[in-house]
Amino acid sequence: MADINVSPAQRRPLSGTAASGTEPAGREPAYELIELMFFAYRDFVGDPDHVLERYQFGRAHHRVLHFVFRHPEIRVADLLDILKITKQSLARVLKELIDQGFILQKEGQVDRRQRLLAVTDKGKALALELAKLQTERFARAIAQSGTTRDQAVRFLYAMIDPERREDVTRMITQADRALRGKER
Amino acid sequence: MADINVSPAQRRPLSGTAASGTEPAGREPAYELIELMFFAYRDFVGDPDHVLERYQFGRAHHRVLHFVFRHPEIRVADLLDILKITKQSLARVLKELIDQGFILQKEGQVDRRQRLLAVTDKGKALALELAKLQTERFARAIAQSGTTRDQAVRFLYAMIDPERREDVTRMITQADRALRGKER
DNA sequence: CATTTATGTCAGCCATGTTGACATATTCGA
DNA sequence: TCGAATATGTCAACATGGCTGACATAAATG
Numbered sequence: 001m002a003d004i005n006v007s008p009a010q011r012r013p014l015s016g017t018a019a020s021g022t023e024p025a026g027r028e029p030a031y032e033l034i035e036l037m038f039f040a041y042r043d044f045v046g047d048p049d050h051v052l053e054r055y056q057f058g059r060a061h062h063r064v065l066h067f068v069f070r071h072p073e074i075r076v077a078d079l080l081d082i083l084k085i086t087k088q089s090l091a092r093v094l095k096e097l098i099d100q101g102f103i104l105q106k107e108g109q110v111d112r113r114q115r116l117l118a119v120t121d122k123g124k125a126l127a128l129e130l131a132k133l134q135t136e137r138f139a140r141a142i143a144q145s146g147t148t149r150d151q152a153v154r155f156l157y158a159m160i161d162p163e164r165r166e167d168v169t170r171m172i173t174q175a176d177r178a179l180r181g182k183e184r
Numbered sequence: 185m186a187d188i189n190v191s192p193a194q195r196r197p198l199s200g201t202a203a204s205g206t207e208p209a210g211r212e213p214a215y216e217l218i219e220l221m222f223f224a225y226r227d228f229v230g231d232p233d234h235v236l237e238r239y240q241f242g243r244a245h246h247r248v249l250h251f252v253f254r255h256p257e258i259r260v261a262d263l264l265d266i267l268k269i270t271k272q273s274l275a276r277v278l279k280e281l282i283d284q285g286f287i288l289q290k291e292g293q294v295d296r297r298q299r300l301l302a303v304t305d306k307g308k309a310l311a312l313e314l315a316k317l318q319t320e321r322f323a324r325a326i327a328q329s330g331t332t333r334d335q336a337v338r339f340l341y342a343m344i345d346p347e348r349r350e351d352v353t354r355m356i357t358q359a360d361r362a363l364r365g366k367e368r
Numbered sequence: 369c370a371t372t373t374a375t376g377t378c379a380g381c382c383a384t385g386t387t388g389a390c391a392t393a394t395t396c397g398a
Numbered sequence: 399t400c401g402a403a404t405a406t407g408t409c410a411a412c413a414t415g416g417c418t419g420a421c422a423t424a425a426a427t428g
Binding site: 026027028029030031032033034035036037038039040041042043044046063066070084128131132134135136137138139140141142144145146147149151152153154155156157158159160161164168171172175176 | 210211212213214215216217218219220221222223224225226227228230247250254268312315316318319320321322323324325326328329330331333335336337338339340341342343344345348352355356359360
Binding site for chain 4: 259260261297
């Protein structure tokens with residue numbers, strides 16, 4: 001459980017910047033948060049990007065691999081629903097992931113029209129490697145910011161469109177259940 | 185200061201999911217945080233996307249407009265450095281923003297090779313409209329998650345690559361100073 | 369058996385990133 | 399003062415990953 005750099009709230013940024021008066025328009029624009037979100041996300045996806053270059057994969061491959069890893073035997077239609085892309089877009093990257101042996105398809109048992117997707121051992125290894133990089137970033141950020149993991153979860157959750165939150169929670173819960181079930 | 189929905193920690197997601205044993209590999213992958221970050225960012229940039237459609241602009245236009253708005257009279261080279269794209273990529277969207285009257289260029293006073301960029305009134309209005317949308321999302325998220333704004337700032341800041349943090353802080357501070365100086 | 373569903377695929381377009389090469393104007397240092 | 403360095407623009411070509419529209423196939427379903 002040893003962590004890279006446990007020191008709460010060292011060298012924090014600005015944040016005493018807003019509220020000079022009573023604007024009629026409402027709230028002061030939160031430029032600081034907006035820009036921090038932009039840079040944070042860029043670095044968050046940057047880690048995996050470097051690894052993916054090894055296989056000539058891009059971010060699209062990462063997303064597909066990740067969600068197939070998290071939802072073994074997922075139907076194509078459900079994957080499209082998570083990613084919010086078209087099947088033509090999915091087809092391109094999925095084909096490459098299958099050709100290179102990271103993902104495999106099997107015919108559905110109950111409904112033989114379905115092509116259920118799952119990661120191979122190779123795919124699992126890569127998905128885990130990428131998840132670990134991002135996990136380390138979160139662990140660092142939580143430790144160094146003096147936040148709790150729970151606060152971070154609640155904050156990010158509340159950044160999601162209210163009407164989609166339930167779906168997201170359900171999806172994550174279900175994936176956790178499925179994965180724990182498998183690994184036992 | 186009245187907010188949309190002030191209720192701390194209502195309907196929070198899971199988060200009691202990790203730590204089943206002592207893996208030799210280290211930490212449990214933080215799937216929940218990883219996926220929440222993905223969905224949060226998608227919605228975060230989704231708000232502006234809809235508005236930008238009105239002008240046939242994309243996210244690239246948004247980024248350029250935003251940072252030019254925040255850094256009046258910015259040099260092209262400095263803008264490229266913030267965005268981390270090539271000048272050829274910038275040129276395309278910048279041309280459209282200039283043609284449609286959102287941004288204008290002026291020759292540098294001290295160095296006449298420079299083409300200093302600034303938003304027009306029209307550009308400022310659009311930049312503010314977009315920033316306001318994202319500000320509202322943050323205000324909602326902070327109120328509903330029971331976090332403080334300061335915690336959110338520190339957390340996002342700590343998500344950035346350590347070696348880039350100083351630059352980001354400096355950039356934000358400087359932009360705040362420049363904008364406040366102008367509005368007085 | 370006709371229709372609906374799940375998936376695949378072809379073709380082409382668009383947005384936004386890239387590299388490489390080269391042009392122009394201006395500044396700056398020897 | 400002149401040659402090199404700098405700031406910017408531009409042309410051409412390419413890659414990635416979105417999109418729409420059209421159509422094909424196999425299987426399920428009423």
